Amino acid sequence: MMNGKYLFHVHTYRCHHAEKVPDEAYIKRAVGLGAESIWFSDHAPFPGDPFGNRMAYVQLSEYLYTLNTLKQQYKNQIDVHVGLEIEYIPSFDHDGYYRKLKAIPGLEFLLLGQHMAELRPSPALYTFNMTTEWLNQNEFKVLGLAEIDGIRTGYFDYIAHPDRIFRRCKTWTPEMQSLAEQIVKAAVAMDIPLEQNESSKYQKHHYWPELWKDAENAPKIIHGLDAHAVKELKLIV
């Protein structure tokens, strides 16, 4: 569990939707802010590169090498932690991908960020293949259930923005309440911290205080930035 002045959940240029700066720019800024640690968790690739908005699979070793080199270089100034933000996709679990990631030295943590979900392994069907109309009704349910399945595997060290699954919902319903309770309960049972995501607070319907009301009984909450630019680094704890 992290204490003190930390900067958690930081992306890099490799995901194609973050600022195009070297990784070191984030570390220099973090040192300047007086942070004690910075936690990189760029969007993880999958073998075969079936998904967008993330580094290519061939970049993974370079990402880990570069950040671990910086970790050594800056060890007297700041703790640099190297992880990945990744969805739980059962067919890749079946193929052993998460076990393979967990075994990589220099990859310290996995942050579960369920941005989409697998609906059917073969022929492959994902939430991003569905219509907006379908997603408006069903997205939160399938993302929530995938998140719970992911939590229970034990692969993940932190859960990113658990309330973001409700981004298409307009008002809090008993169905959402029940799902939120199941997520919190699963995280507590596995002793995995839930992330209160700073960037979610600035996007409509991405941050739901109702879930966090329930999470008050959960022992562990971490504060994440979801920084995609150097200027988004700030100490919030």
Ligand SMILES: [Zn+2]
């Ligand atoms: Zn991102």
Ligand SMILES: [Zn+2]
């Ligand atoms: Zn993120």
